[in-house]
Amino acid sequence: xxxxxxxxxxxxxxxxxxxxxxxxxxxxAYPITPQTTIVENYAKYVANGLVHTEFVTVESEHxxxxxxxxxxxxxxxxxTATASQGLAxxxxxLYIAAGMRTPIVMANANRALSAPIxxxxxxxDVMGARDSGWIMLFxxxxxxxxxxxxxxFRIAEDERVLLPVMTTLDGxxxxxxxxRCVLEDDQVxxxxxxxxxxxxPLLNDEAPVGHGMFAFGDSYMKYRLxxxxxxxxxxxxxxxxxxxxxxxxxRPFDLVETxxxxxxDYLVVCLGSAAGIARHVCRALxxxxxxxxxxxxRVYRPFPAEQVAAACKNAKAIAVLDRADAIGASHAPLCxxxxxxxxxxxxxxxxxxxxxxxxxxxxxxxxxETVYRDLAAVADGTSDxxxxxxxx
Amino acid sequence: xxxxxxxxxxxxxxxDIPAGYVADAGTSVHYETGGWRSxxxxxxxxxxxxxxxxxxxxxxxxxxxxxxxxxxxxxDHCKGCGVCVKECRFSALAFVREHESATGKEA
Numbered sequence: 001x002x003x004x005x006x007x008x009x010x011x012x013x014x015x016x017x018x019x020x021x022x023x024x025x026x027x028x029a030y031p032i033t034p035q036t037t038i039v040e041n042y043a044k045y046v047a048n049g050l051v052h053t054e055f056v057t058v059e060s061e062h063x064x065x066x067x068x069x070x071x072x073x074x075x076x077x078x079x080t081a082t083a084s085q086g087l088a089x090x091x092x093x094l095y096i097a098a099g100m101r102t103p104i105v106m107a108n109a110n111r112a113l114s115a116p117i118x119x120x121x122x123x124x125d126v127m128g129a130r131d132s133g134w135i136m137l138f139x140x141x142x143x144x145x146x147x148x149x150x151x152x153f154r155i156a157e158d159e160r161v162l163l164p165v166m167t168t169l170d171g172x173x174x175x176x177x178x179x180r181c182v183l184e185d186d187q188v189x190x191x192x193x194x195x196x197x198x199x200x201p202l203l204n205d206e207a208p209v210g211h212g213m214f215a216f217g218d219s220y221m222k223y224r225l226x227x228x229x230x231x232x233x234x235x236x237x238x239x240x241x242x243x244x245x246x247x248x249x250x251r252p253f254d255l256v257e258t259x260x261x262x263x264x265d266y267l268v269v270c271l272g273s274a275a276g277i278a279r280h281v282c283r284a285l286x287x288x289x290x291x292x293x294x295x296x297x298r299v300y301r302p303f304p305a306e307q308v309a310a311a312c313k314n315a316k317a318i319a320v321l322d323r324a325d326a327i328g329a330s331h332a333p334l335c336x337x338x339x340x341x342x343x344x345x346x347x348x349x350x351x352x353x354x355x356x357x358x359x360x361x362x363x364x365x366x367x368x369e370t371v372y373r374d375l376a377a378v379a380d381g382t383s384d385x386x387x388x389x390x391x392x
Numbered sequence: 393x394x395x396x397x398x399x400x401x402x403x404x405x406x407x408d409i410p411a412g413y414v415a416d417a418g419t420s421v422h423y424e425t426g427g428w429r430s431x432x433x434x435x436x437x438x439x440x441x442x443x444x445x446x447x448x449x450x451x452x453x454x455x456x457x458x459x460x461x462x463x464x465x466x467x468d469h470c471k472g473c474g475v476c477v478k479e480c481r482f483s484a485l486a487f488v489r490e491h492e493s494a495t496g497k498e499a
Binding site: 101159162199200208209210213218219222223225226229230 | 401402404405406407409410411416417418419
């Protein structure tokens with residue numbers, strides 16, 4: 001492992017740097033807060049000749065993802081970035097990208113959806129994409145956003161997977177806040193991702209193939225099952241490349257990161273940047289003798305159900321913090337996955353679901369502390385476990 | 393991955409499904425869609441000058457041509473949109489109800 005100088009960078013800078021080091025063939029992107037500085041930085045790399053990428057300036061995210069799907073089917077290594085309303089505008093193409101098995105890598109700076117209009121961070125946008133077939137990674141820090149972006153290319157392009165990967169970071173909290181970061185050498189990243197050789201490029205006239213064909217009921221379900229299997233089967237592949245990159249960069253990779261979960265009575269399960277606050281609260285509670293812990297899936301699709309269940313099996317009560325709601329459902333998205341995982345594993349621990357931090361709402365330490373303290377009542381059955389809005 | 397032959401398509405298992413592509417290009421030729429037609433263009437060879445306007449206009453490549461001359465209509469793929477009839481300057485294409493047509497291949 002080489003020694004690197006630490007420097008200050010935002011999550012968006014780190015994602016742009018990772019993409020510069022990978023140097024994909026095509027990027028088609030449209031600016032949207034809080035992702036804009038990713039493609040803005042990348043456009044500068046293109047203008048300054050630091051990359052060979054064909055940068056397609058499109059008129060909308062709908063066109064951006066359409067161009068990405070076309071370029072990927074043609075045989076190019078493709079990357080892009082978006083957020084919020086932009087991701088929502090891509091909805092149609094997200095499913096096409098996954099169904100056509102185009103290994104596109106897209107960064108998403110997680111942001112709220114309108115209305116009311118709001119440009120700040122939550123997971124409402126990405127949760128709208130959770131069933132599309134994309135692999136989804138959640139970074140806690142700017143450094144992790146970088147590492148996740150690098151490994152995304154390997155995951156997407158692996159012949160066992162061949163699915164697009166969404167590498168996400170929390171809007172503003174991670175995308176714009178400065179953190180201490182380390183950049184690996186360009187050549188290290190280039191060697192790690194290697195040259196991309198598409199299996200069946202559309203632009204090979206010596207072996208003509210068709211992409212994006214029509215399928216009737218006699219075959220449509222077969223194709224959809226193949227997508228599900230590819231996505232579910234990607235879990236060990238994500239772990240394989242995560243661990244391989246960890247070996248190179250010296251930063252650990254786990255599908256599900258845990259803190260104190262082994263002996264914790266009270267656990268918080270959350271995605272992304274919120275885990276830092278939860279750990280901070282846990283340290284203080286542990287000094288009082290309260291056994292508290294944190295469970296954070298780093299990959300959300302495919303959902304690491306067995307790993308989450310294993311991490312939760314000793315808890316007396318669990319709080320799942322969702323930075324997005326699933327209005328009309330009994331549980332918000334992450335909690336539905338957690339509860340399903342526990343049920344399948346035969347674990348009957350009480351689970352309380354909180355929706356928190358929507359639209360960049362501040363999540364003070366005191367609020368997360370309340371979550372842990374209230375878990376005692378959840379554990380002994382004196383508190384109800386219906387979904388609540390934290391701090392309301 | 394090696395794709396199984398198209399003739400065995402119905403018995404393909406999900407694990408045989410190629411990741412996002414179909415092995416052969418141009419497979420829509422094997423898929424007959426002329427059955428959607430309710431109106432049928434009927435070619436009058438006498439009036440036809442082979443100007444090929446219909447060939448240019450047809451959205452389904454169903455105007456058959458050989459050696460630069462119009463030679464018939466591909467009723468296996470013609471959907472009866474009538475664009476060719478509209479474009480014809482020489483009254484060489486009539487447009488009739490499918491069930492009233494006496495000529496051409498039965499749909």
